[in-house]
Amino acid sequence: MYLWAIPMVCAAAVAGCSDDDEDLAAGAAGTSSGGSTSGGSAGASAGAAGKATAGTGGSVAGAGGKAAGAGGTAAGAGGAAAGAGGSSAGAGGSSAGAGGSSAGAGGSSAGAAGAAGGGGASPQVARGEYLVKAVLACGDCHTPRDKTGAPDMSKWLSGVPCFIDADPTKAGFGCLSTRNLTNHATGLSTRTDQQVKDMMLNGVRPDGKALSAVMPYYQFHNMKPEDADAIVAYLRTVPGVDNTLPAHEPPWDNIPAPAPSIAPSTLPTPPSTYADVPAATRGRYLAAEAGACLECHTKHNAPGAGPEIDVSKAFQGGVSYQLGLPSPPFPATIYSANLTPHATGLAGWTVADVVKALKEGKDKTGGNICPPMPAGKAGFAGLTEGDATDIAHYILSLAPADNAVPNGCVAP
Ligand code: HEC
Numbered sequence: 001m002y003l004w005a006i007p008m009v010c011a012a013a014v015a016g017c018s019d020d021d022e023d024l025a026a027g028a029a030g031t032s033s034g035g036s037t038s039g040g041s042a043g044a045s046a047g048a049a050g051k052a053t054a055g056t057g058g059s060v061a062g063a064g065g066k067a068a069g070a071g072g073t074a075a076g077a078g079g080a081a082a083g084a085g086g087s088s089a090g091a092g093g094s095s096a097g098a099g100g101s102s103a104g105a106g107g108s109s110a111g112a113a114g115a116a117g118g119g120g121a122s123p124q125v126a127r128g129e130y131l132v133k134a135v136l137a138c139g140d141c142h143t144p145r146d147k148t149g150a151p152d153m154s155k156w157l158s159g160v161p162c163f164i165d166a167d168p169t170k171a172g173f174g175c176l177s178t179r180n181l182t183n184h185a186t187g188l189s190t191r192t193d194q195q196v197k198d199m200m201l202n203g204v205r206p207d208g209k210a211l212s213a214v215m216p217y218y219q220f221h222n223m224k225p226e227d228a229d230a231i232v233a234y235l236r237t238v239p240g241v242d243n244t245l246p247a248h249e250p251p252w253d254n255i256p257a258p259a260p261s262i263a264p265s266t267l268p269t270p271p272s273t274y275a276d277v278p279a280a281t282r283g284r285y286l287a288a289e290a291g292a293c294l295e296c297h298t299k300h301n302a303p304g305a306g307p308e309i310d311v312s313k314a315f316q317g318g319v320s321y322q323l324g325l326p327s328p329p330f331p332a333t334i335y336s337a338n339l340t341p342h343a344t345g346l347a348g349w350t351v352a353d354v355v356k357a358l359k360e361g362k363d364k365t366g367g368n369i370c371p372p373m374p375a376g377k378a379g380f381a382g383l384t385e386g387d388a389t390d391i392a393h394y395i396l397s398l399a400p401a402d403n404a405v406p407n408g409c410v411a412p
């Protein structure tokens with residue numbers, strides 16, 4: 001079960017969850033998901049339970065993405081973040097380079113990034129911004145939303161209080177917040193690059209404790225080192241927001257150990273018979289190694305049972321989300337689709353169909369794809385044509401898997 005008891009209303013609040021939210025989350029708590037995950041281990045055992053992202057509208061999207069003038073709060077690396085100058089993204093994608101992984105290792109640290117000043121972001125910062133906004137959907141979970149579900153860009157990446165509430169009926173129990181990633185002392189400005197990477201890639205805090213696997217570090221672990229460096233460089237340019245998040249409540253306050261990272265060799269590989277193996281292989285990196293598709297479209301294991309997701313069912317969908325969106329028009333539970341080319345999945349879809357789904361948020365029949373899929377303006381609109389095409393090739397190269405997912409969500 002996957003409850004993204006998405007505190008959309010809650011997200012707008014400064015601290016704690018609103019009543020509305022609690023109702024939503026309550027509904028979510030006990031419901032087990034159709035064919036999907038952990039047999040309904042109820043709310044309390046939360047463990048892996050949640051995931052919040054969600055929200056109607058344009059989550060990650062670029063909206064004014066002003067990576068600009070972070071006025072300071074430099075990080076350790078001497079004068080770092082400063083000016084950055086140019087509002088790097090704009091419409092959510094900007095940056096560039098298909099495969100082209102960012103700059104050389106050299107510029108890894110903040111200082112270099114921020115120093116770009118004046119004339120727009122460095123290639124490394126641009127790469128990091130592209131990954132954060134268009135590929136990995138960090139903002140989906142780390143940015144508060146307003147009441148319409150749209151991200152509050154004045155609080156971009158500053159963390160969501162009570163992102164998940166595992167049991168809204170119990171006070172002092174169940175809330176897991178995301179964290180402030182901005183360049184402020186209440187965010188990451190006092191952390192070294194290595195500390196940020198240890199949290200993001202390995203689920204280990206500076207004090208040695210583990211992060212909850214709601215944060216998909218077990219998957220981010222497989223991104224290229226230069227991409228991780230680019231993300232950190234970009235984070236150093238994000239304007240600081242003074243936002244102290246509440247402490248995690250049980251059962252999130254004492255995670256015994258980080259979820260093990262996924263062994264890349266266990267991720268599906270395009271068969272040699274596939275029409276465009278090089279494209280599908282590049283897509284594998286974006287969709288499965290670094291990327292976000294795997295996490296949402298793969299069954300999660302029961303809490304505490306080792307790996308967070310069941311890679312033997314990669315991309316077969318069926319993860320359930322209760323977002324608390326108005327129902328109707330939305331069903332109370334939305335299931336991620338089977339992305340393999342089987343009749344119960346994407347059989348008959350072309351590369352162009354998948355690209356359209358990603359960039360425009362429209363399925364093969366023209367219907368609007370529902371949240372929490374960060375399609376279209378919610379994030380993937382910012383993918384370069386090349387990356388979207390590579391991802392499509394990878395998805396279509398997968399072995400067909402028979403997994404009927406209860407569906408029928410069409411967004412208004
Ligand atoms: C599915 C939701 C989700 C997504 C997507 C996500 N995060 Fe997180 N992240 C979380 C949660 C929840 C926590 C808090 C975990 C905890 O403290 O146990 C967290 C914590 C973190 C932390 C630790 C910060 C601290 O000071 O404790 C970092 C760093 C981080 N995330 C970076 C990122 C980056 C960078 C991305 C995108 C590449 C990202 N996250 C995507 C949910 C998410």
Ligand code: HEC
Pocket residue numbers: 053137287291292293294296297321334335336337339345354357358363364368369370371372373374380391395407408409410411
């Ligand atoms: C935050 C979770 C999330 C992420 C990340 C995500 N998806 Fe989805 N996706 C969903 C959900 C939920 C649905 C079902 C929505 C609906 O029923 O309208 C879906 C639907 C789809 C569909 C439409 C299938 C159909 O039959 O209409 C496609 C195609 C798709 N996703 C591909 C991808 C790809 C490729 C990626 C990575 C680039 C990705 N998704 C990332 C949650 C996600």
